[in-house]
Amino acid sequence: MDMSVECVASASALQHQQSVSGVVVAKGNIVGVPCCALLYCKFEIMKWNGWGYSDSKFLFNKKGQAEFTGKRYRLSGMIIPGLKDWMEGTFGANLQHKTPATVSPLLTSSAVQPATLNKAFLEELKSTGIPFSHDAEDRVFRAHGHCLHEIFALREGKFGRVPDMVVWPNCHNDVVKIVELACKHNVCVIPYGGGTSVSSALECPPEETRSIVSLDTSQMNRILWIDEKNLTAHVEAGIVGQDLERLLNESGYCTGHEPDSMEFSSLGGWVATRASGMKKNIYGNIEDLVIHIRMVTPRGVIEKSCQGPRMSTGPDIHHFIMGSEGTLGVVTEVTMKIRPMPEYQKYGSVVFPNFEQGVACLREVAKQRCAPASIRLMDNEQFKFGHALKPQVSSIFTSFLDGLKTFYITKFKGFDPNRLCVATLLFEGDREKVLQHEKQVYDIAAKFGGLAAGEDNGQRGYMLTFVIAYLRDLGMDYYVIGESFETSVPWDRVLDICRNVKARIIQECKDKGVQFPPLSTCRVTQTYDTGACVYFYFAFNYRGLSDPVHVYEQVEHAAREEILANGGSLSHHHGVGKLRKEWMRDTVSNVGVGMLKSVKDYVDPDNIFGNRNLL
């Protein structure tokens, strides 16, 4: 089966029926009005206490079958027959034991702390005409990312310190004005992009006594120009990933930057966290894609004077900005590399007899520098999980074929179903080269006992990336909590780190009194010349625990210690935020921390950008 070009046009595995950014329509009417009605849009479309779109979620229907609602995704509207058994089998979960979110989705402002407003700042802000709000819903919505503890608290109706107001600058100059006023009146500013942080980066420091302003960049979402001679695009930093790709696609281009969160995360957020995209093998990570950055800091605007593709002008100032996690200023505009849209795209998958062989194959692929746009290796547990998410097959013929495949792999080829694992592949480029490339990769795979397992499996693997976050909400309805975290590690450590971290999670759960065996699984999601990025997923059934979130946090903490003890990095692309900052000193040395501190002290002496991430 060949992939049609239309499918490529929408961002890879996503099938979006409509644009999300309702706010685009709204702008223009709200200048100077402290109004929020129109800005509700965002959470009319999106859940306020869970992942993603309000209309898309997993649920168990009256027949007890799992179903994914909505129309946005490939899986939408489908029955997933295997999910119930998998959940019951893996977690010991039971459909009878429900834990729905305790407060109704309609927020009551009484539950939220009253806003601490800085009167003088407010007055001057009003005179600029930049829209703002101190409505409870607006504030709560921007007080969190998507860490488990954040979502769990929301579901229980617990709100800690939340921003005191939200402002919506419309352009770079608006941001300059806001930051000037914030400095003048000593107000704390926390930039807010897509809100998909998983490092507690958006949490308001509880000790902050100043008024906290959440600076929402969502209105700065335009592509300002496209330069086809140099293949660059100048974009406002508030633009969300899928909009950026869609708009560029209209002109026949793409950035190729596709982090798993691309439906919701923003360009400014990518820059601030050093994001990584699925197809980095072709397009590069954010640091490879960025040509020019404009950032507003309390000291003024920082930017380079030209767009030379590489410069030898001392340490690259972009590297102070990338990964600064909102502690230095707000990224307002970015010039990015763009590429013509690929002519052809093809998914693929390979089954390996075991994880060791799979890793050896990925290593060889990296060595030969022939990695496809994306190559990912799931371990056995994740393979089974992916299997459980197979939608109901429509014809007897397909199910017969499936049975035949299973028979071939397990009986004929002798693969142990409890050990085998799957790599998913995505090739991109012109048709000829893709096919050639495909052959090269499958040949290498064969040397490691890998069997080609079809495009369908591959495509489903990538689709899972986008729906897996929805699945956590379903788990939370049935006493199951979980999270993913990532690291990067040299090749010789990959197997060791996977084994040890998974084992550590299982042991810690047992030690902390978790009554059911946890799900502890991993996958290798990126390959580099010298190492790989590894993703861990971990979830458990918390029935019988009085403080599940605390247990969860202890286990995650232990898992991170294990990662570091096994030569893994603190983070590959999620960032440090507040969740991981205790390990920063060990990670970058005392002098390193000192260097970063002195930059912060110069750029923002009054800690206006006071989210306290990183250091």
Added chain:
Amino acid sequence: LAQLAVQLHRDPMLKKRDDFEDMLEERRNSSDLRYALRCYTPVLYKGLAPCKASMLKSMVLQSDQLHHVIGQVSRETGRAADDVQEEASAILEEMAHCLQLSTVRFFAFTLSKVFKTLFRSICVNEEGIQRLQQAIQEHPVVLLPSHRSYMDFLLMSYILYTYDIALPVIAAGMDFMGMKFVGEMLRMSGAFFIRRSFGGDKLYWSVFSEYVKTMLKNGFAPVEFFLEGTRSRTSKSLTPKLGLLNIVMDPYLKGEVYDINVVPVSISYERILEEALYAREMLGVPKPKESTSGLFKARKVLSEDYGSIHVYFGQPVSVRSLAQGRVNRCQFNLVPRHIPRRPSEEIQSFVNDSAYRLVRAQEENMVLKPWVLLASLLLQNHHQDQTAGQKRGMVLEELTAQAVWLRDMFREYGAFLHWPGMNTVLKVVSSSLSLHRGLVRVCGQVKPGEPHSTVTPEEELLSQAVIVLSCASYRNQGLHVFLRPALLASAINAASSNLKQEVFNSFSFLRNMFSNEFILCPGATVQDFEEACYLLVKTGALQVTQQELLVTERGQRTVAFLTSMLDPFLQGYQVVCRFLCEEATENLTEKQFVPAVRKFIIKHLLAGRLRYTEVLSSDLQKNSLAALLRLGAVQKIKSRSESFNTALLRLGAVQKIKA
């Protein structure tokens, strides 16, 4: 609550130990042949298939570590890499085991016969076996048995075979290889051979460590070795050797395995096969070189009764939990793990502490037989006689009465005492005495010993010393129970006042001095002092006030007993000091030391100036020299003119040890 937990942990009466099963019983009731040929299907580490010896060898030879070292050696010496590779391969050939089930079955058959003749019973804690079985499935396992006899490792494999547990590969000293046939037999039953010393030989070290690690990491078989390095001739645990422990902990520290389970095993013999051999060896009759013919001569031992053996498989210790909070494993992040490096100080001290903990775990689970008590009492009595210049022995009733007192004391101090409950005390005592009739005799009436006219006084002294040293080795089995309280008792005796600080200082001095002699964890002085105080106070022998330590009225007997336990050691150290002060010349070499000091001691013993024949033990003499070296009282100087291994001992200011 935490404090309570600590208290509970420290209270020796509350130690929980498993029950024993006699595994010989079934052997006596069913066919040995069928037993040797039965189906043997041990559980393995996470269902791994056992690996052929040849495959193991090729894994070692292809390892990154060995490749690296071969390259290094070839660069340093200018030899061709192939040449070095060949040498490595030869080393491995000499070293590697080739476990064969048929040989194991042969041993299972013959050992059944032998054991049934030699021993009344072989008792094993089956719960420990179950724990071991569990541990083997979870993580790679290292078995650490105590080492008192050549029997130990055959016995271990025999037990594991019996209980259907994966057979271990065992690190054995090269000296066994001298016995051609036996050496190969042992190899086929799972032994691998290492040279006793290979200090600077990088290649040898690399092959050896990679071999052990490969076996361990892949969980093909439990690795077994003796932490004490060699058989203890005195029944005291020996200061642990760290080389192999370092190697087996390395895969965990480098993250190559999730965890490693270390299982201390305590093997206690009611009567040690090598009893007299050891004593003679320590008195200067060199040990016969292991040879096959020597082994056959040992056949005469088959006709004797060696009582029972107790084997206790301790709680598996997770290396991960030992290292928790002690070792920062990130230290391996910046250098490729296959490049051998000297362990950091942090790791050295961790391995050292762990080794001590493990040896103490062995000690704690050593089963003590009634004879240990009797030997202690008889020796003390002998010493009293010695001072009085008589040779009376002890009246049986008195011995029995004292044994009851001592038994209760052992129990109070948490000893793992095996005292047959259903028999009367007198019966227990008599049966113990008769088992050891080579050492003690019950005579009808008290009669003065008749001096043999045919022997010289020196010969008589030495033959008596053989008996005394043998008895002392049985007494030593129980030493660890009382060691800390005994150090405290001696410290109270030696201190100039009862002030706590004074006593502590004197305790700390004694402890420091004796740390080559006994298992005393480095750096745990305060802990040991507190433990000693706690035990003596708990048993009512001591009162501790804010300032002072006072021995109670009823504690006098206890304290006297405890002090007299350490007395022979104190005298031994004193006499070594005296020798060094009075007789040692400028160029006393290390080799000459033992014979010279022995001569000196014999002279003094014959003159009646010394009380304890025990001080003739070369073990004691070597330990005291090592202690004096460590304390800086004596210095070792490499001589230029002499041959390389000759060292000069120069006497520094020998510290006088208080009486």
